Amino acid sequence: MENKDNKMEKIVSLCKRRGFIFPGSEIYGGMANSYDYGPLGVELKNNIKQGWWKRFVHQRTDMVGIDAALIMNTKVWEASGHLDNFSDPLVECKKCHARFREDHLKSKDKCPECGAKKSFTASKQFNMMFKTFIGPAEESANVAYLRPETAQSIFINFKNILNFSRKRIPFGVAQIGKAFRNEITPGNFIFRTREFEQMEIEYFIPVPKKDKDWNKYFEYWRDEMKKWIQELGIDLKNIHELEIPKKELAHYSKRTIDFEYKFPFGQDELYGLAYRTDFDLKNHTKFSGEKLEYIDPETGEKYIPHVIEPSLGVDRTVLAIILEAYSEEEVKGEPRVVLKLPVWLAPIKIAILPLSKKEELSKVAHKVYEDLNQEFICEYDETQSIGKRYRRQDEIGTPYCITVDFESLNDKAVTIRERDSMKQERIKIGELKDYFKNKIE
Numbered sequence: 396m397e398n399k400d401n402k403m404e405k406i407v408s409l410c411k412r413r414g415f416i417f418p419g420s421e422i423y424g425g426m427a428n429s430y431d432y433g434p435l436g437v438e439l440k441n442n443i444k445q446g447w448w449k450r451f452v453h454q455r456t457d458m459v460g461i462d463a464a465l466i467m468n469t470k471v472w473e474a475s476g477h478l479d480n481f482s483d484p485l486v487e488c489k490k491c492h493a494r495f496r497e498d499h500l501k502s503k504d505k506c507p508e509c510g511a512k513k514s515f516t517a518s519k520q521f522n523m524m525f526k527t528f529i530g531p532a533e534e535s536a537n538v539a540y541l542r543p544e545t546a547q548s549i550f551i552n553f554k555n556i557l558n559f560s561r562k563r564i565p566f567g568v569a570q571i572g573k574a575f576r577n578e579i580t581p582g583n584f585i586f587r588t589r590e591f592e593q594m595e596i597e598y599f600i601p602v603p604k605k606d607k608d609w610n611k612y613f614e615y616w617r618d619e620m621k622k623w624i625q626e627l628g629i630d631l632k633n634i635h636e637l638e639i640p641k642k643e644l645a646h647y648s649k650r651t652i653d654f655e656y657k658f659p660f661g662q663d664e665l666y667g668l669a670y671r672t673d674f675d676l677k678n679h680t681k682f683s684g685e686k687l688e689y690i691d692p693e694t695g696e697k698y699i700p701h702v703i704e705p706s707l708g709v710d711r712t713v714l715a716i717i718l719e720a721y722s723e724e725e726v727k728g729e730p731r732v733v734l735k736l737p738v739w740l741a742p743i744k745i746a747i748l749p750l751s752k753k754e755e756l757s758k759v760a761h762k763v764y765e766d767l768n769q770e771f772i773c774e775y776d777e778t779q780s781i782g783k784r785y786r787r788q789d790e791i792g793t794p795y796c797i798t799v800d801f802e803s804l805n806d807k808a809v810t811i812r813e814r815d816s817m818k819q820e821r822i823k824i825g826e827l828k829d830y831f832k833n834k835i836e
Contacts, residue, residue, distance in 0.1 A: 402659045402718070402721070403583075403584070403658075403659040403660060405721070406584070406659075406714075406717055406718060406721060407584055409717075409721075409732070409790065410436070410584075410717070413435060413787075413790060413791050414433035414434045414435045414436065414791075415432070415433055415435045415436035415439065415717070415791075416430050416431070416432055416433060416436045416584075416585060416713075417430065417431045417432075417433050418430060418431075419431050428578075428582060428587070428588050428589060429588065429589075429590070430584075430585050430588065434742075435742040435743070435791055436713070436742075438742035438743070438772065439713060439716070439736075439740060439741075439742050440592075440709060440713055442739065442740045442741075442742070443627075443709060443712055443713065443716070443740065444571050444592075444594065444709060446626070446739060446740070447571070447594050447623070447707070448460070448569070448571065450623065450626070451567075451569055451596060451619075451623075452569050455567075457562065457565060457566045457567060458566065458567045458568070458569055458596070459556060459560050459562065459566070459567075459568055459569070460568070460569045460570060461548065461549065461552060461556065461568060461569075461570050462570065462571075462572060463545070463548030463549070463552065463570065463572070464548065465541055465542055465572070465573060465575075466527070466529075466539050466540070466541060466542070467539075467540075467542060467547065467548065467551070469538060469539055469540065470682055470683070471547050471551060471679075472524065472540055472547070473682060474678045474679050474681070474682035474683070475547050475550075475647075475675060475678065475679075476646045476647065476674075476678070477524060477540075477543060477547075478522070478524075480645075480646040481522060481523055481524060481543055484496065484497035484498060484518040484519070484520060484521075485497065485518065485519055485520070485521035485579055486500070486503075486515040486516055486517075486518050486519075487515065487516045488506040488508060488509060488511055488514050488515060488516075489511070489514045489515070489516060490506065490509055490511040490514050491506065491508050491509035491511065493506065493508040493509070494579055495507070495579060496579045497518045503515060521579060522577075523543060523576045523577045523578065523579075524540045524541070524543050524575075524576070524577065525540060525541040525543075525575045525576075525577050525589075526538060526539075526540055527539050527540065527541060541574075541575035542574055542575065543574055543575060543576050544574050544593065544595070544706075545570045545571075545572045545574055545593045545595045546595055546597060546671075546675070546704060546706075547675070548570065549568045549570060549595075549597045550597065550675040550676055550679055550687070551679055551683075552568075553568075553599075553676060553679075553687050554685060554686075554687055556568055557689065563692065564599050564600060564601055564689055564691075564700055565598065565599060565600045565601070565612065566598070566599055567596045567597060567598035567599065568596070568597050568599075569594075569595070569596045570593075570594075570595055570596075571592065571593070571594050571595075571709070572592065572593065573590060573591070573592050573593075574590075574591060574592070574593050575589060575590050575591075576589060576591075577589060583658070583660050584714060585710045585711070585713065585714050586658065586660075586663070586710075586711060586714055588710065591708060591709070591710050592708070592709035592710060593706060593707065593708060593709065594706075594707040594708075594709055594712075595704065595705070595706045595707070596616075596704065596705045596706075597671075597702050597704055598612065598616065598702065598703040598704070598705070599689070599700040599701070599702055600612050600700060600701050600702070600703060601698070601700065601701070602673070602698050602699070602700070602701060603701060609670055609701055609703070612703045613650065613668070613670055613703055616668055616703050616705050617636075617652065617668055619705070620654060620666055620668060620705055620707075621634075621654075623707075624654065624665075624666075626737070627712065627715075627716055627719075627737065627740070628716065628719055628720060628735070628736065628737040628740070629656070629715055629716065629719045630719065633656055633657045633719065634654055634655065634656060634657075634665070635654075635655045635656075635657070635662055636652050636653070636654060636655070637652065637653040637654075637655050637664075638650075638652055639651040639652070639653060645669070646674075647669075647671045647672070647674040647675060648669045648670060648671060648672075649670045649671075649672050650669070650670045651667060651668065651669040651670070652667070652668045652669075653665075653666070653667050654666040654667070654668070656711075656715045656718075658714070658715070658718065659718065664711075665707075665708070665711050665712070665715055666705070666706065666707045666708070666711075667704075667705075667706045668703070668704070668705050668706070669703075669704045669706070670701070670702075670703055670704075671701075671702040671703075671704050672701050672702070673699045673700065673701050673702070675702065676688075676699045676700065676702070677699050680699065687699065716736065716740065717734065720734040720735045720736045720792060721734060722734075722735055726817070731786060731789060732786075732789065732790045733789040733790065733792075733814065733815070734789070734790065734791060734792030735792070735814070735815055736792035736794075738794045738834070738835055739835075740792075741792045741793060741794050742772065742791065742792065742793075743772055743773065743774045743788070743791060743792075743793045744771045744772050744773065744793070744794060744795065744831070744835055745767055745771050745772075745773045745774075745793070745794075745795045745796070745797060745831065746773070746774045746775075746776060746784070746788045746793045746795070746796045746797065747760050747763050747764040747767070747773060747774070747775050747776075747797045747799070748760075748776055748777070748781060748784050748785075748788075748796055748797065748798050748799070749777050749798075749799045750781060750798060750799060750800040750801065751777075752777050755804060756799055756800070756801065756803070756804075757777065759799050759803055759804065759824075760775070760777070760799040761775070763797060763799060763809065763824060763827065766827070766828070767827060767828065767831065770828065770831075770832075771831060771835060774788075774793070776788075781798065784796075785812065788814070789814060792814070793814060794813065794814045794815075794834075794835075795811055795812070795813060795814065795831070795834070796811070796812040796814075797809050797810070797811055797812075797827075798810040798811075798812065803824070806821075807823060807824050807825070808821050808822060808823045808824060809821070809822060809824060809827070811830070
């Protein structure tokens, strides 16, 4: 059985070596828990975001999208409760002065950093929002915060969105964007970082008269999130749904379910689904003086809608997808590492590999590349042996490889190799576009 820590090390190594994810600020010694997405990583990340947007915005009639500012009026965070409630319990080791989230410590009797026993200070609440200042003077009147979630920008734009879109409840507003949290103990590669990206929906529903009224929407989105997880190629056997106990719920939530994934470092949150009631719109109405209400066009009834919130982390999705797709096999006595990514997620869809660098082959291969690259993300590679090139493409998850050989000069055909089965078939060059349209699109 594969060592889980070893698997995580292999994933981190593959991500750096193959251009998925690099340590941030590496030439200056790095910056703790900061990462940059490389050429393949940004393609994978964009495929996730585009797929999510297509599924949950473009293919629905009850959804619109926004892209809001990272820095908002400080009163937003006062109204939302983040200034008072967005905090974690912090303890500090009296000997080495390392700080930890109290609820993340395996033992409160021993410091995991220096080993000192019973050396922790009393717990105190630590607000996780990043503080900054607007203008040249660092004064309290100029204090601002980087947003810790994308949700609030949807709530404060509710009136504008409603006036423009004329959507009828139930309807949702989607957003993909960066959020920032000054985590006490970030870690586990890109799982918990201080800067991250969210895909979030606020789905507005009528005022519930009974629990079943909001629960039917909650269950609907619960099912939609599971379908999305499966679309990513993640086996639901590796997903655990955790019902958050009432005493641990966020200040705005009446019910929350965490979709946890079985990461090598332990089972932890991948996505969240929350019933936020009317907490946010009601508070913003109170603090701003603006009436953030919905008027039913048929009955004329005015009310503040309630909200179901599916919240999905982009970076955690990237990590879960790579872990799920990673496979080690033995082929003819040789090891093969392959990322069995769903075709739509693969950063590179087709690799064009001439059998050798000879001009007559390169000329044909370049023409194939130029034609296909107009419609599919392709890569051209003529260095090293064909076997090593296959292995490289396997490791980055490329679903199809095209080999141009000397026979191609006569029969005007190429060999296509499929990643997972490694089966090969001969296809006429003139039929390649139609072939891949059926396979990829």
